[in-house]
C-alpha cells in the first residue's frame with residue numbers, strides 16, 4: 645500500500661511540477677507552492693518512515709512522532725491550504741488579500757511544522773532537549789497559522805452578504821476559524837503543564853476532530869461545493885446544503901466540546917490520584933454527548949453524499965430545435981427572379 649501511495653504521489657508531483665514549469669509568467673501563485681510542497685513532503689515522509697535500518701528503540705518512537713505530525717501537517721493540512729488559496733478567491737470572485745502573507749505562512753510552516761513530531765511524546769524517555777525543541781516549535785506554529793488566518797479573513801472582508809448566499813463560503817469560513825482555534829489549541833497542548841493534564845485523555849480526540857474534521861473536511865467541502873456545480877451546471881438544493889452544514893457543525897461542536905470538558909476532568913482525576921475506574925465512570929455522560937454529536941456528523945455525510953450525486957448527475961440533453969425551412973438567402977432570391 646505504501647508503495648502504491650508513493651507511486652501515486654510521485655506521479656502527481658511530476659504532473660504538478662510540469663504544469664508549473666510550463667507557465668508563461670515569472671511568478672507562480674501560492675496555491676502551487678502549497679500543492680507542490682505537500683507532494684514533496686508527502687514523498688519525504690513516506691521515504692523517511694518506511695526506510696528500515698535506523699528505526700530501533702527510541703529512534704522508532706521519534707520517527708513515529710515525525711510521521712504522525714508530518715502526515716497531518718505537511719500532507720493533509722498543506723494540500724488543503726493550497727486548495728483554499730485557489731478556491732476561496734474563486735468563490736468570492738476577488739484576489740487573495742496578500743500574496744506576501746501567503747508566502748510567509750508557507751516558509752514558516754516548513755520551518756516549524758516539520759520539527760514538532762516529538763510533542764506527541766512529552767515526558768517520555770526521549771531526550772529532554774528534543775522535547776523542548778518540539779514544544780518551542782509548536783508555539784512557533786502560531787506565526788504561520790496567524791498569517792494564514794489573517795490572509796483568509798481579510799479576503800472575506802466586505803463579502804458578508806456573499807457568505808450568506810453561497811453554498812461554499814460558509815464551509816470555508818468555518819474551516820478558517822477552526823484552523824485558528826484547532827492549531828492554537830495544539831500549541832497549548834504541547835506545553836508541559838497542559839500535556840500533563842491532557843495527554844492520554846479524550847481531549848486529544850477532540851483536537852484530532854477539530855483539526856481533521858473542522859479544518860480539513862470543512863475546507864474540502866467548501867472547495868467541492870465551489871467546483872461540483874460548475875461541472876454539470878447543476879446547483880445543489882440550498883436547503884439541503886444548509887442541513888449538511890448545520891448537522892456537521894452542531895455535531896462537531898457537540899462531539900468536541902464534550903470530549904474537551906470530559907478529557908480535562910479525566911486528566912485532573914488522574915493527577916489527583918483517584919482510582920482509574922472513577923475517571924471511566926465520570927466520562928459516561930460526555931461519551932453520550934460524543935455519540936449524539938457523532939450521529940449528527942454521520943447524518944450530515946449522508947446529506948452531503950446526496951448533494952454530491954445531485955450536482956454530478958448528467959444534465960438531460962436539451963430538446964432539439966424544431967426543423968424549419970431555412971430562409972432563402974438574398975442571392976438565392978435574386979437568382980429565382
Ligand code: HEM
Nearest residue numbers: 716721763764782785827830831833834843844852855856
Ligand atoms: C498547527 C499547530 C498544531 C499544533 C502545535 C498541534 C499540537 C498537537 C499536540 C501537542 C498533540 C499531541 C497531544 C498529546 O498526545 O498529548 C497533537 C495531536 C494531534 N494533532 Fe495536532 N497540532 C496542531 C495542528 C494540527 C492539525 C492542523 C491537525 C490536522 C489536520 C492535527 C491533528 C492532530 C491529530 C490527529 C492528533 C492526535 C494524534 C494521536 O493519535 O495521538 N493537529 N497535536
Ligand code: HEM
Nearest residue numbers: 846848849852853856857860861937938939941942943945
Ligand atoms: C461521523 C463522523 C465521525 C465520527 C463519529 C468519528 C468518531 C471517532 C471516534 C469515536 C474515534 C475514536 C476515539 C477514541 O479513541 O476514543 C475517532 C478517532 C479518530 N478520527 Fe474520527 N470520527 C468521524 C469522522 C472523522 C473524520 C472525517 C476524520 C478525518 C478527516 C477523523 C479523524 C480521526 C482521527 C485522526 C482519529 C484518531 C484520534 C486520536 O487518536 O487522537 N474522524 N473518530
